[in-house]
Amino acid sequence: xxxxxxxxxxxxxxxxxxxxxxxxxxxxxxRWQHAHDPVVRALSPAPATTLxxxxxxxxxxxxxxxxxxxxxxxxxxxxxxxxxxTGRPGVHRMRDTVLYDAGCMRHARPWLPRTxxxxxxxADSPVSSLAHMVRGFAPVTGPVTxxxxxxxxxxxxxxxxxxxxxxxTTAFALDAWLATDPPALPDGSAILVTGGFKGRRTxxxxxxxxxxxxxxxxxxxxxxxxELSSQLWSRPGEPFEPPHWLRVTAVxxxxxxxxxxxxxxxxxxxxxxxxxxxxxxxTLDQGVVHPDGRVxxxxxxxxxxxxxxxxxxxxxx
Numbered sequence: 001x002x003x004x005x006x007x008x009x010x011x012x013x014x015x016x017x018x019x020x021x022x023x024x025x026x027x028x029x030x031r032w033q034h035a036h037d038p039v040v041r042a043l044s045p046a047p048a049t050t051l052x053x054x055x056x057x058x059x060x061x062x063x064x065x066x067x068x069x070x071x072x073x074x075x076x077x078x079x080x081x082x083x084x085x086t087g088r089p090g091v092h093r094m095r096d097t098v099l100y101d102a103g104c105m106r107h108a109r110p111w112l113p114r115t116x117x118x119x120x121x122x123a124d125s126p127v128s129s130l131a132h133m134v135r136g137f138a139p140v141t142g143p144v145t146x147x148x149x150x151x152x153x154x155x156x157x158x159x160x161x162x163x164x165x166x167x168x169t170t171a172f173a174l175d176a177w178l179a180t181d182p183p184a185l186p187d188g189s190a191i192l193v194t195g196g197f198k199g200r201r202t203x204x205x206x207x208x209x210x211x212x213x214x215x216x217x218x219x220x221x222x223x224x225x226x227e228l229s230s231q232l233w234s235r236p237g238e239p240f241e242p243p244h245w246l247r248v249t250a251v252x253x254x255x256x257x258x259x260x261x262x263x264x265x266x267x268x269x270x271x272x273x274x275x276x277x278x279x280x281x282x283t284l285d286q287g288v289v290h291p292d293g294r295v296x297x298x299x300x301x302x303x304x305x306x307x308x309x310x311x312x313x314x315x316x317x
Contacts, residue, residue, distance in 0.1 A: 003032055004069075004095070004275065011099055011245070011272050015106050018244045022272060023051055029272070030054050030279050036069040040278060051247065052258060056268040056282035059227050062090030067227075068277040070095060076276075079129035081226040092226050094276040097132065100229045103273040104133055107243035109140065111220050111233045113190040116163040117142040121173035123149060129226050130194060134168045141166035148173070155180060164188030167217065170195035175204055178212045189217040194224065210236045223297065227281050229273035232295060239294035245272035250289045251282075253301060261291040264298055 007029055014022045027049070034040050034047040043055035057067055062081065070076045070093035077097055081090040094100065118138060124146040125131050131146075138144050142165075147157040155177055158167070165185050169177065174193055185191070191213050213219050214236060223240050224231035232240035232248075242248055249258050250265030259265040267287050270280045287297045 007032060008099060008275055011275060012102055014245055014272060015103055015243075022245060026051060026054070026270065026272060026279060029275060033069055033279060037067070037278060039065055039067045051270060052249075054270065054280045056270075056280040057227075057278045058282045059090065059225070059284060062092065062227055063088045066091075066093075068093050070276050078127060079132065079226050080127040082128075090226060092129070092277050094229075099273045099275055100129075100132075101136055103230050103243065103245065104136060107231065108133075108137065108222075108233065111222075112137055112140045113164070113166050113188065113218075115141045115166040115189060118144040118166045118168060119158060119161070120144055120146050121148060121153060121155075121167070121169035121177065122146060129224070133224070133231070137166070137168075158182065161185060161189075165217075166190055166192065168192045168194070171204055171206070171209060174213055175209050178209065178216075182216060184215065185217040191217045191219045192222055193219060194222040223295075225281075225283065227277065228269055228271050229277070230269075230271045239290055239296045241294050246270070248289050248293065248295050250287060253286075262288055264288050266301060267295070 010025055014020060014025055031047045034044065039057060039061065040055060043057065044053070048054045061067055066072055072093065076093045076095055079092045118134065118141045120131070120134050122128070122131055122134065134144060145157060147154045153173055153176055158177065163186060167185065167189065169191065171193060172195070174191070193210065193213065210219055219236050221234045221236065221240070222231050223234070230243055230246040232242045232246070234240040247270040249268045249270070250263060251258050251268055253266040264286055267283045267285045268280060269283065272279070274281070284301050285297060286299065286301050287295050289295055
């Protein structure tokens with residue numbers, strides 16, 4: 001409706017205004033979501049009046065409930081999680097991908113190489129937000145070749161790479177490629193690593209996998225999740241940088257109370273681009289939020305189920 005479209009326009013303007021305080025806009029989005037999403041109302045009977053009071057929807061609820069403001073019976077785009085170790089996927093519905101695409105590219109552009117081709121150790125799935133993101137990179141990084149299908153991972157597609165290549169891969173697929181002891185990629189190439197290093201059966205040593213990858217091409221790392229519309233980027237060994245419209249808070253897992261900078265806690269995200277879904281998400285990841293807003297990840301909360309796109313590839317391997 002008109003209100004939703006007006007909010008979307010204001011969010012698009014905010015993406016291009018890094019210094020602007022978007023508290024008022026976030027509270028307007030929250031009030032609109034509160035009126036249209038029973039899940040938000042259940043977590044907060046009255047609309048919040050401060051950012052900290054906006055209820056963060058636990059990611060687990062996306063598997064069990066229709067979170068967000070989109071009618072599942074109407075036209076919409078749906079991204080599915082790759083599931084967790086419990087099996088059932090979560091779903092993030094949006095009316096269109098305009099905000100998702102605008103925010104994704106605006107933050108990703110400085111991190112992307114100008115390559116001739118993109119090779120994805122991923123499946124080209126219409127319900128994968130990761131595949132959607134990689135397709136969006138193509139105007140900058142080159143046309144995409146997908147090397148994962150229902151038969152598994154086709155690493156032979158990487159054997160004859162003669163031009164600068166952007167290799168987009170989950171941690172587990174990267175490990176499988178490195179196990180073949182591949183030569184370095186051509187000059188001008190880069191590797192994007194996304195997804196967790198902890199699977200159902202195997203636990204990768206993130207440091208050694210990334211160290212081995214860096215010998216083949218420069219590496220950038222991306223942290224995102226289906227339930228969010230925005231991503232964080234980093235270089236190996238550095239904290240992840242969120243865009244200015246994504247606010248990250250570490251909270252005490254037991255009490256939910258926000259922690260100070262430098263304290264390890266459960267991560268919550270408030271994502272202004274999550275207009276059709278839900279503004280605030282509580283993850284099962286833990287980490288430290290630094291005074292400059294950057295984030296150092298400390299893996300999953302103890303006892304949290306492994307999840308994410310690395311699991312989808314681990315299943316194929």
